[in-house]
Amino acid sequence: MKDEFVVIPKATISRLPLYFRVLSELDHVGVPIVSSEEMAAKIGITSSQLRKDLSYFGGLGIRGTGYDVSYLLAKIKEILGMNHHRHLAIIGAGKLGTALAGYGGFLQHNLEVKALFDIDEAKIGWKLGEIEVYHISELKPRKEELKLDIATITVPAAAAQQVTKAAVEAGFKAIWNFAPVRLEVPEDVHVRNEDLVVGVLTLSHHLSRKNQ
Amino acid sequence: MKDEFVVIPKATISRLPLYFRVLSELDHVGVPIVSSEEMAAKIGITSSQLRKDLSYFGGLGIRGTGYDVSYLLAKIKEILGMNHHRHLAIIGAGKLGTALAGYGGFLQHNLEVKALFDIDEAKIGWKLGEIEVYHISELKPRKEELKLDIATITVPAAAAQQVTKAAVEAGFKAIWNFAPVRLEVPEDVHVRNEDLVVGVLTLSHHLSRKNQ
DNA sequence: TAGATTGTTAATCGATTAACAATC
DNA sequence: TAGATTGTTAATCGATTAACAATC
Numbered sequence A, B: 001m002k003d004e005f006v007v008i009p010k011a012t013i014s015r016l017p018l019y020f021r022v023l024s025e026l027d028h029v030g031v032p033i034v035s036s037e038e039m040a041a042k043i044g045i046t047s048s049q050l051r052k053d054l055s056y057f058g059g060l061g062i063r064g065t066g067y068d069v070s071y072l073l074a075k076i077k078e079i080l081g082m083n084h085h086r087h088l089a090i091i092g093a094g095k096l097g098t099a100l101a102g103y104g105g106f107l108q109h110n111l112e113v114k115a116l117f118d119i120d121e122a123k124i125g126w127k128l129g130e131i132e133v134y135h136i137s138e139l140k141p142r143k144e145e146l147k148l149d150i151a152t153i154t155v156p157a158a159a160a161q162q163v164t165k166a167a168v169e170a171g172f173k174a175i176w177n178f179a180p181v182r183l184e185v186p187e188d189v190h191v192r193n194e195d196l197v198v199g200v201l202t203l204s205h206h207l208s209r210k211n212q
Numbered sequence C, D: 001t002a003g004a005t006t007g008t009t010a011a012t013c014g015a016t017t018a019a020c021a022a023t024c
Helices: A010-028 A038-042 A047-055 A069-080 A093-100 A137-146 A159-168 A196-210 B010-028 B035-041 B045-054 B069-079 B095-101 B136-146 B158-168 B196-210
Strands: A086-091 A111-118 A129-134 A150-153 A174-175 A190-191 B084-092 B111-118 B131-135 B150-153 B174-177 B190-193
Touching: A010 A038, A010 A047, A010 A069, A010 B045, A010 B095, A038 A047, A069 A190, A069 A196, A086 A093, A086 A137, A086 A159, A086 B196, A093 A111, A093 B095, A111 B196, A137 A159, A150 A159, A150 B196, A174 B196, A190 B095, A190 B196, A196 B010, A196 B084, A196 B111, A196 B150, A196 B190, B010 B035, B010 B069, B035 B045, B035 B190, B084 B095, B084 B136, B084 B158, B095 B111, B095 B136, B111 B136, B136 B158, B158 B174, B158 B196
Parallel strands: A086 A111, A086 A150, A111 A129, A150 A174, A174 A190, B084 B111, B084 B150, B111 B131, B150 B174, B174 B190
Antiparallel strands: none
16 A cells, blocks of 8 residues: 555666566476575575565565466566567667677567667668668657667767767657766656676776785 | 774775776866865765765875875775786677677776687687687686686676686686676675666666656 | 465664864 | 865665564
């Protein structure tokens, strides 16, 4: 009750994709029921945390028995918005952008890269399989034509804010940012920063700790 | 005092690369002194948090004045292990692996991709600029020859654990994992998971919330 | 009913923030 | 000295964990 006042912790949301993956595997091999203990062990968290996470979305399990794999899987898909097929735009058809465009793992998550954008005239019109490279000035019309949902920013840091502005003006409400800069966006636009260098520098820090 | 008992929060470590970047820019344009307020504003955090983070490493600022940009920059480099030049191995010479190998941003962080590894005989011997593709069986001798520090895993999920085992046996103590699986490693090996799909599904979740 | 496992509460842990004394 | 800004304390906030009543 009072569902409307319960805030889902960010940490919970970020674990849902992990639950999705474990459940997909179990479902694939035909396992009908799984306990919180089993699932948690596969992911490397406590069963308590898993049950707490799922409890934010109501009683999804069966006491004394466990969780129905295909039911829970369907619920998590729904929560993550995976019942909608999401269309990605990739802005910046460089090495990272084209690598992402070619990534095969999106489809099983109901995600699909539908367009690349760049300013380099030499790249306009290129096709990576089905995916065409358009000029950045076509962002708005192509967004509407191809029903693009998420703008992926893979341009150099210096161009990221400008490109983000264009994406916001084109109507994107979700920005997946690979440029190492803090983007300014209106309140109703979500940004997810994917700053890869942070990860490897964290490792570098641990290496230094170890050797001294 | 009692430095040896103070544990640095993980959240603090993960913000150091952001401080490094802001300080690099300031240093580059010749700004000698910066306040916690100015730096924090550029990053989008509170000045309180920035001062707290830095306080774990001792008194790095000057009361009433601020922080000496080049001194603080040097300190953060040292903490992040950036005074050592780190050599990366990339295991998996697919799209993501080769895109990372070609990323230009590593060098300014004192990181360098020195070798690619793969099992596909057709790729062995390829060169991406200076970087050669070796067979995965050469992991150990090449690690020693090229003084490789960090193993980057960009193979498909199904092969990730096996390849990680080989990296651990070759003596790697740091694993930068892009495969969407939980890797089993000995206690003294650090793993950083870079699960890209988590990020984009988080955005997908927010989009669903909004439209419903 | 007996056994098992969820859902939830309360305790704990860790990270962030506000406020201000210390001090340049 | 007066003004400014750090470094640190204590309060707050949020996330994790342990424990167990509810219930299949």
